[in-house]
Amino acid sequence: MRNRLVTAACILLWLSLSILMGMAIVSRAVLSAEHEFDLIAQRLSEQLAQRVLANETILDSYAAFATLDGTRSKLLEQEQEQAFVQQLLGRYPQLVSLERIDRVTAAELPAWQQRMMARWGQDVRLHAYAAASQHRIEPLPAQAAYYPIVSILPLNAAVRPLLAADLSHDPQLQQALHEVLRLGRTAMSAPFQLREGVRGYILLRPLDDASLLLRGLSPQHFIAMVLKADALCPRDAALPAGLSIQIRSRQPSLAGQPYVRQDAPQSRVLDGLGFPHLRHERQIASDTQPLTLVLDWQLGWFVLSPFEQIILISMSLLLLSLLLLGLRFYHSMLHRQQRRESHLFYLANHDRLTGLANRNLFYDRLQHATSRLNRNGRRLAVLFLDMDRFKPINDSYGHAIGDKVLQLIAARIQAIMRAEDTVARLGGDEFVLLMEDVESNREADKVVERLKQAIQQPYEVEGHQIHLGVSIGVAYYPEDGMLIDELLDVADRKMYGDKPLDVSRSAVPCEVQ
DSSP states (O other), X not given: OHHHHHHHHHHHHHHHHHHHHHHHHHHHHHHHHHHHHHHHHHXXXXXXXXXXXXXXXXXXXXXXXXXXXOOOOHHHHHHHHHHHXXXXXXXXXXXXXXXXXXXEETTTHHHHHHHHHHHHOTTOOOBEEOTTTOOEEOSOOOOSEEOBEEEEESOOTTXXXXXXXXXXXXXXXXXXXXXXXXXXXXXXXXXXEOTTSSEEEEEEEEOSOTHXXXXXXXXXXXXXXXXXXXXXXXXXXXXXXXXXXXXXESSGGGOSSOSEEEOOOOOOGGGGTTOOEEEEEEEOOOSSSOEEEEEEEEOOGGGSOHHHHHHHHHHHHHHHHHHHHHHHHHHHHHHHHHHHHHHHXXXXXXXXXXXXXXXXXXXXXXXXXXXXXXXXXXXXXXXXXXXXXXXXXXXXXXXXXXXHHHHHHHHHHHHHSOTTSEEEEEETTEEEEEEEEEXXXXXXXXXXXXXXXXXXXXXXXXXXXXXXXXXXXXXXXXXXXXXXXXXXXXXXXXXXXXXXXXXXXXXXXXXXX
């Protein structure tokens, strides 16, 4: 039980120390990841601010070009505008197209329609598109003013159907148009799917002087810049795995859908268990493009470098090896202690010469035997043995020969007795035997006869043939006594009664060379 507790304690200690070491290494890695996250957020926000500024620069440049008062012909002006737009497209990959929008009142609509058909073709008429199906709506319901697209550069087959499309009926541009009319400044639309097949948005700006608003007049001319929304997100190869990026508008009305959303792959639940979730929001200081950069990063085991993982595993294995060595040393020490205790117990309870039980062990077993017999009603027998003519052996041949004879006697007694019987040496040439579960006196008498026959056989010791006799007394429990001392006294008396009368006269042992 103690070994199991020590082993369990070592395993618990190993797990605890491994967790503490892991927490120390992970904490260091998390701090490093948090610092890296702050740097990434700062870098991305700066790059986003640069892109926003670049967009404003493009829009201002085109607005300046569109408001120039030149004496050029209409054809030359269109050619120069196309060349200017091509330069912008080559320099700024986020730019999709540039558009011009005019305010046309209901009274001006017929003349305006004639000019558009003359410039772009007979199929160009004022129209709009349904929000869901993009189905063309024509003619439009009567209203005070319309805001159609009068020019798109570069013009291609994909965007040509947008010529003469009314912005006031476009659900994706209505809010931006209303903001421009109300505030007289650049407004940003919600993100939507462009005809070019990419996700984009529009920056709409009035070309007229801001003093029109002060006089209560509405702007008459506008420009629109169509941009790729994905271009807002920097293509940075140094971004760590698992980092989610969103670019949203700060305006509540446009906060529904993000302009850019880059989601990290979903990790397993246990990958991020115990790791913090980092989030950063940073607003871009721009009135025309009020954007917010949102970064989310769920940290996990990937924050540990391969070197740190190897260090953590190596330290855990090293700690486990040290604990196993310590556990092995403890078990070895405990085994030696148990062997030493067992040896001391053996020495304290056994006769050193013969290896038989000594007086202490015999008394203990006899006490346990009587306790058991009190419960099951059985009998036991105590046999007291005393060797006849043994003292002259020590006197004639020395104690070494006498000790060997005693060892031979002990071996012969053990060969006669059952495995469950107790054989003890009380001292000198006195032996005592304990027989449990004795059914009758005849059973003990048979054992006495076999013992006498075995013990009285000659002993060959170092060329000497020695003959001995034995006297045996038997006491029964509980007839002859209920106490241990009573049983030994009765057996001792019966043993003396069993001694022959000529023992004293036969003190010299018989020897045959």
